[in-house]
Amino acid sequence: MRLLNTIKTISMPLKRLFKVGLIVSTALLLNACTSHDIEDYQGSSPHLDLKQFFNGSLTAHGMVQDFSGQVVRRFTVKMFASWEGNNGKISEWFIYDDGEKQTRVWNIVNLGGGNYSGRANDILDVATGRAVGMALQWQYDMVLPVGDTQYQVRFDDWMFLVDENTMINRSDIIKFGLTMAEVTLVITKQADADFSNMIAADEVQ
Numbered sequence: 468m469r470l471l472n473t474i475k476t477i478s479m480p481l482k483r484l485f486k487v488g489l490i491v492s493t494a495l496l497l498n499a500c501t502s503h504d505i506e507d508y509q510g511s512s513p514h515l516d517l518k519q520f521f522n523g524s525l526t527a528h529g530m531v532q533d534f535s536g537q538v539v540r541r542f543t544v545k546m547f548a549s550w551e552g553n554n555g556k557i558s559e560w561f562i563y564d565d566g567e568k569q570t571r572v573w574n575i576v577n578l579g580g581g582n583y584s585g586r587a588n589d590i591l592d593v594a595t596g597r598a599v600g601m602a603l604q605w606q607y608d609m610v611l612p613v614g615d616t617q618y619q620v621r622f623d624d625w626m627f628l629v630d631e632n633t634m635i636n637r638s639d640i641i642k643f644g645l646t647m648a649e650v651t652l653v654i655t656k657q658a659d660a661d662f663s664n665m666i667a668a669d670e671v672q
Contacts (some may be wrong), residue, residue, distance in 0.1 A: 511600030515628040518577060521548035521557055524660040527636070529652035534645075540564060544652070547662040553577040558666055591619070601628045618642060632656040 527544040541564040548557040555575040583596035594607035605624035623639040638650040
């Protein structure tokens with residue numbers, strides 16, 4: 468969702484990844500065996516309620532890996548989430564290992580029955596999500612600038628609730644049906660922190 472996934476985080480490594488990714492024969496065979504279904508988590512616990520977990524201040528630590536598994540970038544995130552009824556807002560502030568900073572704001576709608584929709588400033592159209600048991604799967608499209616070219620890619624974004632304060636978020640970045648890169652985050656609730664003042668600072672700018 469995040470974090471849930473950012474344009475500038477992966478633009479530099481993807482310039483190399485897309486060139487290599489055009490040679491797809493072997494990679495297609497590998498990717499064909501890796502899919503799983505959100506319904507596989509029926510009955511698992513703890514139960515993931517997006518509104519309950521993403522509420523208040525949170526932090527995350529993450530990394531980006533290329534198709535070979537090499538770590539190509541690391542980052543930290545501060546988040547602040549709030550809800551009015553079934554409508555949620557999650558503000559995210561990223562800091563990367565090279566000092567680059569980025570902000571993303573998600574607007575989430577709880578559609579009921581474990582189904583969610585979401586929009587963000589750098590997401591194409593609407594993200595769709597479904598929660599079952601301890602897991603939630605988001606799927607959405609994003610345009611990534613790579614050099615002088617833009618590529619539309621698909622994010623397959625999975626969240627797994629470890630306990631009431633900890634979540635693991637893993638995203639596959641897909642082009643031509645191939646996983647070109649992976650993003651992994653550990654998200655932690657911060658009950659003693661208050662990042663809401665960062666929203667006011669953004670509004671002033």
